[in-house]
Amino acid sequence: MLAARDELTALRAGDEAAFLALVRRHNAAMVRVAQIYVGSRATAEEVAQDAWVGVLKGLDRFEGRSSLKTWLFRIVTNLAKTRAVREGRTIPLSALRTPENVPEPALEPERFRAHDDPRWPGHWASKPSEWPEERLLAAETTAIVASAIDALPPSQRAVITLRDVEGWSAEDVCNALELAETNQRVLLHRARSKVRKALEEHLG
Amino acid sequence: MTDTTAEAMSCQELVELVTAYLEDALSPAERRRFDDHLAVCGTCQVYVEQIRATIRLAGGVTPDDLSPEAERDLLAAFRSWHG
Numbered sequence: 608m609l610a611a612r613d614e615l616t617a618l619r620a621g622d623e624a625a626f627l628a629l630v631r632r633h634n635a636a637m638v639r640v641a642q643i644y645v646g647s648r649a650t651a652e653e654v655a656q657d658a659w660v661g662v663l664k665g666l667d668r669f670e671g672r673s674s675l676k677t678w679l680f681r682i683v684t685n686l687a688k689t690r691a692v693r694e695g696r697t698i699p700l701s702a703l704r705t706p707e708n709v710p711e712p713a714l715e716p717e718r719f720r721a722h723d724d725p726r727w728p729g730h731w732a733s734k735p736s737e738w739p740e741e742r743l744l745a746a747e748t749t750a751i752v753a754s755a756i757d758a759l760p761p762s763q764r765a766v767i768t769l770r771d772v773e774g775w776s777a778e779d780v781c782n783a784l785e786l787a788e789t790n791q792r793v794l795l796h797r798a799r800s801k802v803r804k805a806l807e808e809h810l811g
Numbered sequence: 812m813t814d815t816t817a818e819a820m821s822c823q824e825l826v827e828l829v830t831a832y833l834e835d836a837l838s839p840a841e842r843r844r845f846d847d848h849l850a851v852c853g854t855c856q857v858y859v860e861q862i863r864a865t866i867r868l869a870g871g872v873t874p875d876d877l878s879p880e881a882e883r884d885l886l887a888a889f890r891s892w893h894g
Contacts, residue, residue, distance in 0.1 A: 621893035623886060630885055635874030652881070659885050663892040712827070719823040729821025734854045735861060743864055752868045771869035777834060796830035803865045
């Protein structure tokens with residue numbers, strides 16, 4: 608991977624390989640982010656395509672005050688918002704900005720003993736059993752994770768994709784999605800909890 | 812008022828704090844309660860290990876590829892932008 612400055616120089620010089628590498632590195636995540644705002648996967652893919660065209664238009668004026676990545680995701684977010692408004696969609700911002708308003712436990716309360724249990728309040732009633740190591744390595748298990756991520760609500764899906772699939776830092780995710788740190792964490796927590804549960808159903 | 816920070820953590824509470832724990836976002840007092848519980852609870856150790864495994868497995872998911880047509884369109888846009 609080229610250093611940021613070299614990458615920008617290469618792009619401006621018309622280096623196709625550098626452009627393709629950038630597209631391949633970020634496009635999937637851009638689609639996931641667009642899906643927070645627009646209805647369908649197909650529309651989100653169009654938004655990502657439009658964003659790349661926007662990138663090309665702005666490349667010569669890009670001053671590098673933010674990272675190229677941050678700038679890219681700002682463009683996607685803005686285009687997706689505009690598109691959502693045009694399609695008359697109510698942007699589900701509450702899921703993104705105030706996720707804690709709708710409580711969502713990581714596990715069903717029945718998995719735990721009651722809070723007034725005389726001996727073990729809030730302790731495991733139905734314990735998770737250990738997962739066989741060799742099955743964790745199976746390709747099939749990774750496929751379970753991929754489809755569990757696909758099935759998540761859009762904002763949880765975007766956060767876990769950026770953090771755990773793409774390996775971004777919490778700070779980068781907060782910047783790209785304009786999220787407060789606590790909300791980023793709530794969304795990540797819910798996403799990971801659900802994916803773990805899908806694995807439990809598969810491996811248990 | 813009871814000082815909940817002095818009480819032992821329950822398994823249910825730990826399950827809800829695991830992400831904050833892994834993100835190093837707990838206060839020192841909460842972190843101590845978390846660690847104290849984890850040290851004596853084999854089932855919660857299994858749970859935390861499963862969350863770590865989930866993170867590792869997510870890291871192995873391959874992001875979706877761009878369709879060849881979409882890639883071709885983008886390259887064409889790049890060429891006409893530069894040309």
